[in-house]
Structure formats: structure tokens, C-alpha cells
Amino acid sequence: VEHLLDILNTSNSEVKRPRCHVALRLLMDRIYRVEVSGADVKVPDGMVNLVRDKWFAGKVDLYEKFEHPRVIIVTDKFTSQTSTVNPLRALRPKPASSGNAEELAVREMIEASKPGCNFCNAKQT
Secondary structure (H helix, E strand, O other), rough: OOOHHHHOOHHHOOOOOHHHHHHHHHHHHHHHEEEEEEOOOOOOHHHHHHHHHOOOOOOOHHHHHHOOOOOEEEOEEEEEEEEEOOOHHHHHOOOOOEEEOOHHHHHHHHHHHHOOOOOOOOOOO
């Protein structure tokens, strides 16, 4: 979604198939309302090094995205359903699945319920 706006806002002279580009833009505009929102974040001077080095592991490009965040809001004009996308949030580190106790308990419950499950044994019912 983050790059969709860039693609749609590309001028027709920069694309290989300008007619397709125009048709896609018209279709998107007919179905969806796409808004970009955001406000600059001002980190106090005394905390810049801490935030950049600790939170972002010294990655200047991530820190710059943090200072100028974008939130993309896509609304379906027919159903009024809205989705909000924060591209910076998608870049956060994800914890590895460690097979924690909750996950193991859920898997055990699933396995234990399979013999009597109508969905698992649809051909038998």
C-alpha cells in the first residue's frame, strides 16, 4: 500500500502504458478514497542519540522515517470500511516464535478436538 500511492501518482509520461495507468487511476478513484496523514515528530536534542542509536540501532533511514511518519488511510466508498496502514510499524522487528506455553496449549486443544470435529471430518458426517 505504501508504494501504491507513488505508482498512482506517477505521471503518464513516466509509465510504459499510459492508457492502463489512467484506467487504473480512474478505477481506484471510483472505488477508494486514499488519504495520507502524518505530523512531524520532534525529538528533544538531548534524546536524539538515544532514540536513533538505541531504538533504531543507528539506522539513519529508519530514524528519518520516524521523524516524518506517514499513515495511509484507505476507505471503500461503497461500504465505508476503512483500513489504516502505518508503513513504519511494518518495519519493526518481529519476535521469533519460540513455541511458548500458550501456543503449545492451543495446539494441544486443537489436536484433542479433531476426532469429534465436524469440520475436520467433513467426509464422515
